[in-house]
Amino acid sequence: MTPETTTRDERDPQPLAAYLRELRWALAALPEADRDEIVAEARSHLLDRRDSGLSIEAAIAALGSPRDYAAPFLEAYRQSSALAHGRLRELLPVLFEKVAGSARAAGTALLLLLLWAPALAIAGTAIVKLSHPEIAGLWLGPHEFFIGTVDDPGSAHELLGFWIFPLAVVGLVVTWLLTRKLSRSAVRRLGPSR
Amino acid sequence: MPTTPTPERDSDSRRSQLIKGLSEMALLCVLRGGPRYGLELLERLHEEAGLEVADGTIYPLLHRLERAGLVAADWRTDTDNGRPRKYYAPTPSGEAELATMLAEWRALRAKLDRLTDGDKP
Numbered sequence: 001m002t003p004e005t006t007t008r009d010e011r012d013p014q015p016l017a018a019y020l021r022e023l024r025w026a027l028a029a030l031p032e033a034d035r036d037e038i039v040a041e042a043r044s045h046l047l048d049r050r051d052s053g054l055s056i057e058a059a060i061a062a063l064g065s066p067r068d069y070a071a072p073f074l075e076a077y078r079q080s081s082a083l084a085h086g087r088l089r090e091l092l093p094v095l096f097e098k099v100a101g102s103a104r105a106a107g108t109a110l111l112l113l114l115l116w117a118p119a120l121a122i123a124g125t126a127i128v129k130l131s132h133p134e135i136a137g138l139w140l141g142p143h144e145f146f147i148g149t150v151d152d153p154g155s156a157h158e159l160l161g162f163w164i165f166p167l168a169v170v171g172l173v174v175t176w177l178l179t180r181k182l183s184r185s186a187v188r189r190l191g192p193s194r
Numbered sequence: 195m196p197t198t199p200t201p202e203r204d205s206d207s208r209r210s211q212l213i214k215g216l217s218e219m220a221l222l223c224v225l226r227g228g229p230r231y232g233l234e235l236l237e238r239l240h241e242e243a244g245l246e247v248a249d250g251t252i253y254p255l256l257h258r259l260e261r262a263g264l265v266a267a268d269w270r271t272d273t274d275n276g277r278p279r280k281y282y283a284p285t286p287s288g289e290a291e292l293a294t295m296l297a298e299w300r301a302l303r304a305k306l307d308r309l310t311d312g313d314k315p
Contacts, residue, residue, distance in 0.1 A: 037280070040278070040280070041232065041253055041280045042253070044231070044277060044278060044279050044280065045232055045249065045253070047275075047277060048233045048277075049233065049249075051275060052233075059249075062249040062250070063250045064248075064249075064250035068250065069250050072254035072257075073254055073257060076257060076261060080261055
């Protein structure tokens with residue numbers, strides 16, 4: 001049996017038909033087969049509740065608004081889709097949505113920030129070095145060691161020279177790969193919100 | 195305006211968090227008895243385990259277990275009302291997962307029992 005044959009019936013009471021229609025809209029991001037299954041199961045549940053003596057309005061209220069009811073399905077779909085594709089543009093939103101409620105997500109997000117900070121600092125310095133090679137680089141002075149730009153190039157010794165360009169590329173690639181690996185690992189272990 | 199938590203509300207919140215964590219294990223336990231549909235699972239969780247799982251919570255949970263391969267589902271038309279219902283049953287992976295959960299639960303319960311019994315005068 002295919003669930004699409006059970007998602008709607010012209011004899012459904014009006015509140016039920018309206019609820020299922022709104023639920024279908026709320027689930028629009030899901031593949032059609034999944035959407036049909038979820039709507040069909042909600043319909044089956046609400047009619048069972050009605051048959052057990054509850055009003056259809058009370059049964060709908062117990063299930064929650066279409067948007068609230070759809071939310072965990074959408075979240076699970078985003079999570080599994082992000083893991084299946086392994087794309088950062090899908091993994092990172094899932095991860096950052098959970099930061100407030102998950103120590104694992106918060107820890108991973110913090111680690112990613114710590115990884116990206118030096119990678120971006122090196123890349124940014126390399127970009128400046130393209131136009132102002134004399135002031136940008138990795139500097140060692142009497143009381144300092146940093147990557148960036150200096151006002152007075154005579155006050156410190158620059159260590160990298162043009163090696164900063166391959167270093168910037170390697171840094172960005174390695175950080176990107178680590179971000180992907182850490183994000184996948186964290187998203188895989190994230191639980192549902194409800 | 196912030197509300198002051200009452201002891202009853204604190205208790206409800208703690209109970210709700212605990213139930214959330216246990217519901218997956220309890221659900222798989224109920225499914226050991228044979229294939230069940232959502233409303234039947236809700237009623238059994240309530241009657242047999244005293245768990246008040248919300249109507250809007252059970253189906254996302256079942257959906258997640260199905261996607262994780264821990265339960266399998268199929269649509270059947272029941273003879274009582276001629277309507278199709280989605281029935282769930284544990285897969286071998288689900289049974290293995292349940293065995294692991296139960297072992298962890300029993301170990302935790304034994305430790306908690308020792309801890310709480312130690313508080314007795």
